[in-house]
Amino acid sequence: MPKDDLMPIGVFAQRTGLTSSALRFYADSGLLPPAEVDPVSGYRYYSADQVVRATVLRRLREIAMPLAGVGAVLDSGADAASRLLDEHVARVVGNAVAAQQKAAVIKSALGHAPGLPIAALKGPVLADAVEQVLTATAHEPGLPELAGLRIEASHEAVTLTATDRYRLSTRTLVPAGPPTQTWAGTVDGDELRVAAAEIRRSPLVQVEAVSHGIWLRVAGREDRHCRLLPGVFPDHRLMLASLGEVTTRVTVPKDLLLRALEEHPGERIGLHVAGHGVKVVSADDKRPGIPLSATATGQALRIWFELTTFYPAVSTAIGPDVMLDLRGHDQPVTIRSADRGDLTTLAMPIKADHAA
Structure with missing residues (x-):
């Protein structure tokens, strides 16, 4: 190849973001040999065709992929390379989570303080409750507490x-x-979600608090440690205490309501309560509403929700029937089992003009 079509190592380094020393290392390792080496001076030259390979190599090393993995990705087709990348990221994430958990255990041990026994709960019941309540979590930058589950133990009960x-x-x-x-x-919440799979198979789980987390201790199985999160959890008790009076109540079979939500074509859905009937409606009023076999009492009402808010709130309800306590088109709706009150969910509606 003519020298005019080649780049010296310094120019190639600037084009690719790799240092000259890194390029020499990758050349010696066989991942990125130069296009030509001057037999007299030993100067290394690279072609423009090598820029893409070098850039991908740099990005792979930035995500801590080992040299063997880098070579496999560079020499694979798109599908195989994507699979290898997914496998590498899964390993990195798994190692990071494991390190985080081990660090939390070490921090707890550094205090030399014994754990504080909190409560004994049935494993399957606790696992179900964790998975149900965790549907209301979110990962928000700067708000780690929204990804967590608040555990409160009184002398009578444990509330999640x-x-x-x-x-x-x-x-x-x-x-x-x-x-x-x-x-x-x-x-x-993420650590509790993982722990739920283990504690589900345990008849009894002892919950024990330590300085930086809790232990879920089970007989005959490995104990699970879950970290405490920083940040102040929202004052949910104040929210519950300040709820207005229920003006409309709907009792509907859970499966029928979920099916109607699944068949609804939009991202935002409405509930139209009139007389003793209930319909799932669309914002544009061009599609016929989906009538539900339900019992309704109180004031007529049309209320709108984001599907991603309303659907999981209904799907986690316990029992065959759900009860919706409505307080107006702009107030939270309470969603609970028609015959069991130990799981309650509040869902915020959206404004009518946002539903369009």
Whole structure:
């Protein structure tokens, strides 16, 4: 190749973001040999065709991919390369989570303080409650507490609460024995979600608080540690206490309501309550509403929701029938089982003009 079509190593380094020393290393490792080496001076020259390979190589190293993996990606087709990237990222994330958990365990051990027994709960019940309530979490920059589950133990019960500011879900559990301590903390939701799969198979789980988290201790299985999150959890008790009077109440089969929401074509849905009937309606009024076999009492009302807010609130309700307590088109709706009150979810509506 004519020298005029080649770049010296310094120019190629500027084009690709790799240092000259890195280029020499990758040449010696066989990942990016130069297009030509001057036999007298030893100067290395690269072609324009190598810029893409060098840039991809640099980006792969930036995500800590080992040299063997880099070579495999560079020499693979698009589908195989994507698979290799996914596998690498999964390993990195898994290692980071494991390190984070181990660091939290070490921090707890550094205090030399014994754990504080909180309550004993049935494993399957606790696992179900964790998964139900965690549907109301969100990962928001600067608000780590919204990705957590608030655990509050009184002398009578243990309450789990989560909120993403558009939904609030809370469930009250009756312990196997009276809680030994009053305690409250916001626990990492992702770690609890992983722990739920393990504790589901345990008849009894002992919840124990330590300085930076909680332990879920089970007989015959590995104990699970979950970190406490920083940040102040929203004052959900004030929100619940300030709810207005219920003006409309709807009781509807859960499966029928979910099916109507699934068949609804839009991202925003409306509930139209009139007389004793209920319909799932569209914002443009051009599509016929989906009537539901439901019982309705109180004032006529049309209220709008984001599907991503309303659907998970309904889907996690316990039992075959759900009860919707409505307070007006701009007030939170309470969603709960028609015959069980230990799981309650609040969902925020949207303005009518936002539904269009």
